[in-house]
Amino acid sequence: MTNRADTILYLDGVSVAFDGFKAINNLSLVLKKGEMRAIIGPNGAGKTTMMDIVTGKTRPDDGSVYFDGTVDLTTHDEAEIAILGIGRKFQKPTVFESLTVEDNLALALSGSRRVFDKLFRKAGTEKDRRIREILETIRLTHRRDWLAARLSHGQKQWLEIGMLLGQDPKLLLVDEPVAGMTDAETEETARLLREISASHSVIVVEHDMHFVRELGVKVTCLHEGSVLSEGSLDHVSSDPRVVEVYLGR
Numbered sequence: 001m002t003n004r005a006d007t008i009l010y011l012d013g014v015s016v017a018f019d020g021f022k023a024i025n026n027l028s029l030v031l032k033k034g035e036m037r038a039i040i041g042p043n044g045a046g047k048t049t050m051m052d053i054v055t056g057k058t059r060p061d062d063g064s065v066y067f068d069g070t071v072d073l074t075t076h077d078e079a080e081i082a083i084l085g086i087g088r089k090f091q092k093p094t095v096f097e098s099l100t101v102e103d104n105l106a107l108a109l110s111g112s113r114r115v116f117d118k119l120f121r122k123a124g125t126e127k128d129r130r131i132r133e134i135l136e137t138i139r140l141t142h143r144r145d146w147l148a149a150r151l152s153h154g155q156k157q158w159l160e161i162g163m164l165l166g167q168d169p170k171l172l173l174v175d176e177p178v179a180g181m182t183d184a185e186t187e188e189t190a191r192l193l194r195e196i197s198a199s200h201s202v203i204v205v206e207h208d209m210h211f212v213r214e215l216g217v218k219v220t221c222l223h224e225g226s227v228l229s230e231g232s233l234d235h236v237s238s239d240p241r242v243v244e245v246y247l248g249r
């Protein structure tokens, strides 16, 4: 078993039931610091509920949930967990359509940098530098002044990932980022997340196996609230149990 001190996320024996139905059932999942992991699994496998537990939206009935080695997430609420450094991107983009790309990012940054702004007069310059840096990462430098409403669906997803980065999370949870994207956008998103994972820990939930292959990371397949199979995509996708409940459907 991995030493908890080296982990960014450590779930051990986690269970949660809704009206007696175990949506998460003795789940153990460990993410090392700096790791990116892809989570796959059939509908109802517990992927969303697992993310809800990590972000404090749902309290587990049993088990341990630790962040960054030492922080017991079960003792913190959603707002505290966000401040601790766990950012979540939901499937549907929720950018402000009537604001420019830059203003969307500025807004995301201001939330986390308020104290910084007050302390340093040069904060404006620092904020501008961060915005430029994030625009580069999310491939939207040339769309800086566009209203977000004009962006393609894929670009809106990237902008939202950028807004998440603006909060400087240590761990990013990304839910089905490429649903509805073109093939070219999907491939670019894999590159983008690989770049982000050089300096962040990332969990990506996704059904698109082509995209998961492009990510090139360790894969965990959930089923009935626990880990069914884990390892390289080749290992997991050739596991007969995974084929039976998920890939072979």
Ligand SMILES: Nc1ncnc2c1ncn2[C@@H]1O[C@H](COP(=O)(O)OP(=O)(O)OP(=O)(O)O)[C@@H](O)[C@H]1O
Residues within 6 Å of the ligand: 018, 019, 022, 023, 041, 042, 043, 044, 045, 046, 047, 048, 049, 050
């Ligand atoms: N608040 C809730 N109340 C009752 N049942 C719930 C609740 N949340 C989730 N469930 C049930 O728990 C199970 C796991 O659901 P969950 O949404 O976590 O699966 P998932 O792997 O994210 O599926 P999908 O791929 O469809 O998003 C499902 O059977 C779901 O109906």
